[in-house]
Amino acid sequence: MKIGRLQAFSDGVFSILLTLLVLDFKLPAYRDGHLAQAVLNQWPILVAYGLSFFYVGTLWLFHHDYFAKIKETNWQLNVLNLVILFTVTLINYPTSLLAESIAQQQRNDMQFAFSYYALVALLISAMFWVLYRFMAQHHELTGYDQNHERFYQRTKNDPLKSVTIYLVALVGIQINPWLGAVLIIAGNVFHFIAYLRLSQGIEQYGLIKKG
Amino acid sequence: MKIGRLQAFSDGVFSILLTLLVLDFKLPAYRDGHLAQAVLNQWPILVAYGLSFFYVGTLWLFHHDYFAKIKETNWQLNVLNLVILFTVTLINYPTSLLAESIAQQQRNDMQFAFSYYALVALLISAMFWVLYRFMAQHHELTGYDQNHERFYQRTKNDPLKSVTIYLVALVGIQINPWLGAVLIIAGNVFHFIAYLRLSQGIEQYGLIKKG
Amino acid sequence: MKIGRLQAFSDGVFSILLTLLVLDFKLPAYRDGHLAQAVLNQWPILVAYGLSFFYVGTLWLFHHDYFAKIKETNWQLNVLNLVILFTVTLINYPTSLLAESIAQQQRNDMQFAFSYYALVALLISAMFWVLYRFMAQHHELTGYDQNHERFYQRTKNDPLKSVTIYLVALVGIQINPWLGAVLIIAGNVFHFIAYLRLSQGIEQYGLIKKG
Amino acid sequence: MKIGRLQAFSDGVFSILLTLLVLDFKLPAYRDGHLAQAVLNQWPILVAYGLSFFYVGTLWLFHHDYFAKIKETNWQLNVLNLVILFTVTLINYPTSLLAESIAQQQRNDMQFAFSYYALVALLISAMFWVLYRFMAQHHELTGYDQNHERFYQRTKNDPLKSVTIYLVALVGIQINPWLGAVLIIAGNVFHFIAYLRLSQGIEQYGLIKKG
Numbered sequence: 001m002k003i004g005r006l007q008a009f010s011d012g013v014f015s016i017l018l019t020l021l022v023l024d025f026k027l028p029a030y031r032d033g034h035l036a037q038a039v040l041n042q043w044p045i046l047v048a049y050g051l052s053f054f055y056v057g058t059l060w061l062f063h064h065d066y067f068a069k070i071k072e073t074n075w076q077l078n079v080l081n082l083v084i085l086f087t088v089t090l091i092n093y094p095t096s097l098l099a100e101s102i103a104q105q106q107r108n109d110m111q112f113a114f115s116y117y118a119l120v121a122l123l124i125s126a127m128f129w130v131l132y133r134f135m136a137q138h139h140e141l142t143g144y145d146q147n148h149e150r151f152y153q154r155t156k157n158d159p160l161k162s163v164t165i166y167l168v169a170l171v172g173i174q175i176n177p178w179l180g181a182v183l184i185i186a187g188n189v190f191h192f193i194a195y196l197r198l199s200q201g202i203e204q205y206g207l208i209k210k211g
Numbered sequence: 212m213k214i215g216r217l218q219a220f221s222d223g224v225f226s227i228l229l230t231l232l233v234l235d236f237k238l239p240a241y242r243d244g245h246l247a248q249a250v251l252n253q254w255p256i257l258v259a260y261g262l263s264f265f266y267v268g269t270l271w272l273f274h275h276d277y278f279a280k281i282k283e284t285n286w287q288l289n290v291l292n293l294v295i296l297f298t299v300t301l302i303n304y305p306t307s308l309l310a311e312s313i314a315q316q317q318r319n320d321m322q323f324a325f326s327y328y329a330l331v332a333l334l335i336s337a338m339f340w341v342l343y344r345f346m347a348q349h350h351e352l353t354g355y356d357q358n359h360e361r362f363y364q365r366t367k368n369d370p371l372k373s374v375t376i377y378l379v380a381l382v383g384i385q386i387n388p389w390l391g392a393v394l395i396i397a398g399n400v401f402h403f404i405a406y407l408r409l410s411q412g413i414e415q416y417g418l419i420k421k422g
Numbered sequence: 423m424k425i426g427r428l429q430a431f432s433d434g435v436f437s438i439l440l441t442l443l444v445l446d447f448k449l450p451a452y453r454d455g456h457l458a459q460a461v462l463n464q465w466p467i468l469v470a471y472g473l474s475f476f477y478v479g480t481l482w483l484f485h486h487d488y489f490a491k492i493k494e495t496n497w498q499l500n501v502l503n504l505v506i507l508f509t510v511t512l513i514n515y516p517t518s519l520l521a522e523s524i525a526q527q528q529r530n531d532m533q534f535a536f537s538y539y540a541l542v543a544l545l546i547s548a549m550f551w552v553l554y555r556f557m558a559q560h561h562e563l564t565g566y567d568q569n570h571e572r573f574y575q576r577t578k579n580d581p582l583k584s585v586t587i588y589l590v591a592l593v594g595i596q597i598n599p600w601l602g603a604v605l606i607i608a609g610n611v612f613h614f615i616a617y618l619r620l621s622q623g624i625e626q627y628g629l630i631k632k633g
Numbered sequence: 634m635k636i637g638r639l640q641a642f643s644d645g646v647f648s649i650l651l652t653l654l655v656l657d658f659k660l661p662a663y664r665d666g667h668l669a670q671a672v673l674n675q676w677p678i679l680v681a682y683g684l685s686f687f688y689v690g691t692l693w694l695f696h697h698d699y700f701a702k703i704k705e706t707n708w709q710l711n712v713l714n715l716v717i718l719f720t721v722t723l724i725n726y727p728t729s730l731l732a733e734s735i736a737q738q739q740r741n742d743m744q745f746a747f748s749y750y751a752l753v754a755l756l757i758s759a760m761f762w763v764l765y766r767f768m769a770q771h772h773e774l775t776g777y778d779q780n781h782e783r784f785y786q787r788t789k790n791d792p793l794k795s796v797t798i799y800l801v802a803l804v805g806i807q808i809n810p811w812l813g814a815v816l817i818i819a820g821n822v823f824h825f826i827a828y829l830r831l832s833q834g835i836e837q838y839g840l841i842k843k844g
Contacts, residue, residue, distance in 0.1 A: 005218060005275050007638060012226030015645030016438075018722070019653060020230060025726035027733055035734060035742035039749070053722070057715045064638050064711065075410040078275065082268045089229070089264070093236035100238055101246060109246035116250070199708040216429060216486050223437030227649075231441060286621040289486065293479045300440070300475070304447035311449055312457060320457035327461070427640060427697050434648030442652060497832040500697065504690040511651070511686070515658035522660055523668060531668035538672070 003073045006081055010067075013085045014060040017092060021049055021056075024096050044102035051188065052095040058191045059088060059124070065199050066131075069148075069207040072141045080134055084127045090120045110177040115170055118184055122166035125187075129159035147205035154201060158194045165190055214284045217292055221278075224296045225271040228303060232260055232267075235307055255313035262399065263306040269402045270299055270335070276410050277342075280359075280418040283352045291338075291345055298335045305331055321388040326381055329395055333377035336398075340370035358416035365412060369405045376401055425495045428503055432489075435507045436482040439514060443471055443478075446518050466524035473610065474517040480613045481510060481546070487621050488553075491570075491629040494563045502553055509546045516542055532599040537592055540606055544588035547609075551581035569627035576623060580616045587612055636706045639714055643700075646718045647693040650725060654682055654689075657729050677735035684821065685728040691824045692721055692757070698832050699764075702781075702840040705774045713767055717760045723753045743810040748803055751817055755799035758820075762792035780838035787834060791827045798823055 024045050030038035063084075070077075097113035135142065136152050165187040173180025201207075235256050241249035274295075281288075308324035346353065347363050376398040384391030412418075446467050452460035485506075492499075519535035557564065558574050587609040595602025623629075657678050663671035696717075703710075730746035768775065769785050798820040806813030834840075 002279075005222060005279075008219060008641060009222045009226050009271065009275070011638060011642045011645055012222055013230055015642050016227055016230040016649055017233075018718075019646055019649040020233065022650075022653065022722050022725040023234070023656070025729075027729055030742075032737065032739045033741040035730065035739070036745035039730065039745070050719075053719050054715075057719070060642060061708070061711050061715065064642070065708075068635075068638075074414075075272070075276075075407055078272050078410075082265075082272065085229075086261075086264050086268070089233050092233045096236075096238055097246065097250065104243065106243045106246070108244040109241075112247035112250070196708055199711075203707075213490075216433060216490075219430060220433045220437050220482065220486070223433055224441055227438055227441040228444075231444065234445070285625075286483070286487075286618055289483050289621075293476075293483065296440075297472075297475050297479070300444050303444040307447075307449055308457065308461065315454065317454045317457070319455040320452075323458035323461070424701075427644060427701075430641060431644045431648050431693060431697070434644055435652055438649055438652040439655070442655065445656070496836075497694070497698075497829055500694050500832075504687075504694065507651075508683075508686050508690070511655050514655040518658075518660055519668065519672065526665065528665045528668070530666040531663075534669035534672070 003067060003070050006073050006078060007067055010063055010081060010085060011060075013089065014056060014063065017089055018053055018056050018060075020092060021052055021095060024049060024099060041103070042099075045099040047102065048095050048099035051098075051185070052091055055121070055188045055191070056088065056091065058188065058195055062128075062191065062195045062198060065195065065202055069202055070135070070142050074138075074141065076134065077138070077141065080127075080131055084124070084131065087120065087124045087127050090123070091117070094120055107177060111173050111180075114173045114177050114180045114184065118166045118169040118173065118180065118187075121184065121187055122163055122170070125159050125162035125166060129163065132156055132159055142207075148207060151201045151205045151207060155194070155198060158197070162187060162190060162194070214278060214281050217284050217289060218278055221274060221292060221296060222271075224300065225267065225274065228300055229264060229267050229271075231303060232263055232306060235260060235310060252314070253310075256310040258313065259306050259310035262309075262396070263302055266332070266399050266402070267299065267302065269399065269406055273339075273402065273406045273409060276406065276413055280413055281346070281353050285349075285352065287345065288349070288352065291342055295335070295338045295342065298331065298338050301331045301334070302328070318388060322384050322391075325384045325388050325391045325395065329377045329380040329384065329391065329398075332395065332398055333374055333381070336370050336373035336377060340374065343367055343370055353418075359418060362412045362416045362418060366405070366409060369408070373398060373401060373405070425489060425492050428495050428500060429489055432485055432503060432507060433482075435511065436478060436485065439511055440475060440478050440482075442514060443474055443517060446471060446521060463525070464521075467521040469524065470517050470521035473520075473607070474513055477543070477610050477613070478510065478513065480610065480617055484550075484613065484617045484620060487617065487624055491624055492557070492564050496560075496563065498556065499560070499563065502549075502556055506546070506549045506553065509542065509549050512542045512545070513539070529599060533595050533602075536595045536599050536602045536606065540588045540591040540595065540602065540609075543606065543609055544585055544592070547581050547584035547588060551585065554578055554581055564629075570629060573623045573627045573629060577616070577620060580619070584609060584612060584616070636700060636703050639706050639711060640700055643696060643714060643718060644693075646722065647689065647696065650722055651686055651689050651693075653725060654685055654728060657682060657732060674736070675732075678732040680735065681728050681732035684731075684818070685724055688754070688821050688824070689721065689724065691821065691828055695761075695824065695828045695831060698828065698835055702835055703768070703775050707771075707774065709767065710771070710774065713760075713764055717757070717764065720753065720757045720760050723756070724750070727753055740810060744806050744813075747806045747810050747813045747817065751799045751802040751806065751813065751820075754817065754820055755796055755803070758792050758795035758799060762796065765789055765792055775840075780840060784834045784838045784840060788827070788831060791830070795820060795823060795827070 025042070028038040028042060073081075094113060094117040098117055101109040101113040132152075132155075136156070139148070142148060165183060169180050169183035169187060172183050236253070239249040239253060284292075305324060305328040309328055312320040312324040343363075343366070347367070350359070353359060376394060380391050380394035380398060383394050447464070450460040450464060495503075516535060516539040520539055523531040523535040554574075554577075558578070561570070564570060587605060591602050591605035591609060594605050658675070661671040661675060706714075727746060727750040731750055734742040734746040765785075765788070769789070772781070775781060798816060802813050802816035802820060805816050
């Protein structure tokens with residue numbers, strides 16, 4: 001089967017998830033004439049929204065480029081993609097918890113919210129690791145050749161590195177929530193770098209034209 | 212008319228419905244420093260979300276593969292597809308009721324919520340049965356041949372089996388809600404198996420290439 | 423410019439609007455053990471949802487078939503399509519008002535809600551009339567020929583008939599809200615019939631192949 | 634990489650954002666029999682919705698035509714497009730604030746809401762300016778020639794003009810919120826005119842066929 005509808009469906013889920021995140025911005029209770037102060041106090045929502053938008057956005061970029069070199073799909077890949085999308089949609093809720101707990105500045109609650117976020121991020125990266133492994137074993141879906149192999153060797157450990165970052169973040173959060181926050185952001189930056197490597201690798205090895 | 216826009220529109224509805232389900236996760240009332248406990252008490256939402264995500268996801272997989280062998284659409288198929296999508300969107304509300312009633316652990320309410328869920332699932336399967344029947348009578352839309360016929364004979368009773376499972380579930384729920392829950396999950400597992408059979412059948416009989 | 427992205431964008435708006443309508447189903451206040459009664463009392467939501475799902479669904483069917491015979495777009499058609507989509511999205515709110523006012527059974531409120539609904543439906547039909555007129559004057563977008571002309575002559579008054587039905591409905595609602603409700607449903611049925619005529623006309627005159 | 638999925642993803646975000654705006658219409662508190670008055674008092678929601686629908690709709694038109702002349706994408710354009718979409722989604726919240734503050738008629742709150750709206754609009758235009766600059770330097774993505782150059786020279790300052798309008802609006806709002814409102818609308822009208830110039834320029838210079 002062609003990969004087209006899998007891509008379209010995934011694009012749908014990613015774009016809806018990104019856009020639903022804006023629903024976290026809700027009119028605050030405020031006194032007449034003090035709307036500005038009430039909205040500015042909502043800065044944690046903007047921070048959490050920005051973080052998750054770029055995280056999910058990067059995941060979409062990644063998904064976009066990664067599937068660009070795949071020609072065919074089968075039921076296993078369909079199911080695997082569905083599980084990946086499931087884990088990605090889970091990020092929506094901890095995004096709200098993040099904003100809420102930062103606004104309240106309660107340490108325990110921040111630790112919980114950050115841990116939840118890191119755990120979902122860890123799950124997402126773990127699922128991408130499964131995807132990498134699966135694609136390495138199903139050459140019939142990509143028109144696998146030496147270039148694919150070289151590319152795979154270069155990038156195959158990226159998801160495990162992400163998993164490790166989020167594991168460290170989970171530990172760090174228990175020590176100090178802000179240390180955990182820095183590690184979560186580091187994880188997102190790492191995803192972005194991994195995306196750049198993926199994108200450049202695909203071009204360098206000519207995987208789309210040859211694939 | 213080409214089948215492309217019908218697929219795109221259906222992909223849209225499926226992906227939006229899946230993603231809207233995350234809106235069921237709502238910030239609970241909680242005391243400062245006890246966010247973790249309040250969120251962990253929301254486990255029924257996660258369970259209901261997981262169940263419906265995989266149910267609707269499987270329906271999408273099914274829809275994806277089933278329509279992959281169809282080349283053309285006409286007004287009847289357009290309308291039939293719309294009715295199917297209508298029944299699928301109805302699952303959103305009983306998913307919330309499921310989570311709510313499990314959280315409250317009130318037997319009557321659980322029986323009602325589970326029955327509602329099973330009833331919608333039954334309706335969806337019944338509509339797929341109508342779709343199977345319709346496609347068997349409109350060979351002009353698929354480029355029907357002996358392989359299509361053999362495939363149809365092998366799979367034609369799948370939707371009726373699903374309907375039967377949900378009928379049994381409806382009875383079971385009245386005896387014990389958890390018995391009904393097991394039967395609903397059995398129904399979802401059966402859908403997944405039916406999807407695998409569909410996917411393999413399409414490949415085995417070469418329905419997409421020849422269709 | 424190709425018509426493809428206009429169709430994809432419109433499919434997006436239609437499918438999101440349809441699916442957002444399910445958000446009208448909200449957990450009611452209820453006493454423990456009486457969830458069933460509370461949900462069954464929400465039947466007006468189901469009625470309003472069913473009505474609007476099939477109305478918007480029929481509009482999508484219509485849009486689907488109508489644009490299937492168009493090959494190119496220009497800025498005027500892009501803008502016109504955007505205005506049509508704007509009027510269609512407006513149906514979401516009177517759908518909620520419909521459900522609310524039927525639930526409360528307050529005559530004045532029902533008259534207002536039904537009038538709002540009929541007014542938006544009237545606007546939508548009026549915009550489709552503008553679309554018909556526009557397409558009749560821009561033959562370069564369709565590869566216009568005698569068959570297009572014959573088809574146009576046969577269907578050109580359909581939107582004005584719809585406008586008339588909704589005008590009558592607006593008057594009828596002031597006499598008796600239920601009379602208005604019947605006329606609104608009549609309008610929706612008329613849309614469906616107009617869709618069938620459109621679909622058959624396109625096939626009969628071979629507008630897609632020749633267009 | 635082909636530009637197709639970037640367009641599909643962007644169409645998704647635009648169409649979802651447009652449709653989510655309808656969620657601002659919420660059932661007001663009202664006394665039995667006075668629903669009409671309560672809903673009519675919500676006119677600021679309709680005004681804000683209309684404004685943002687046409688603003689975001691125009692941005693989509695613009696995006697549609699602008700990317701129609703681009704053939705390929707690379708990681709920089711993917712990221713840039715994501716940042717543009719991020720800024721566009723931010724318009725959702727000030728749209729709600731606009732409606733709320735106009736309804737309350739409190740001058741300070743209106744100034745804040747209008748300023749927020751103008752600031753997001755300014756950001757969006759600034760990002761489009763970055764896009765224009767980027768495309769002028771990456772001819773390999775469009776099949777750049779003399780016509781592209783002429784077209785670029787003619788339109789290159791459009792985003793800066795928009796930025797200027799919104800800067801003036803930001804100042805104007807501090808003097809009188811309604812003056813600011815007029816300038817925001819002027820900005821939207823300017824976008825629409827810029828879109829028309831873009832659309833006509835693309836046709837005149839034959840950028841899509843040659844591109």
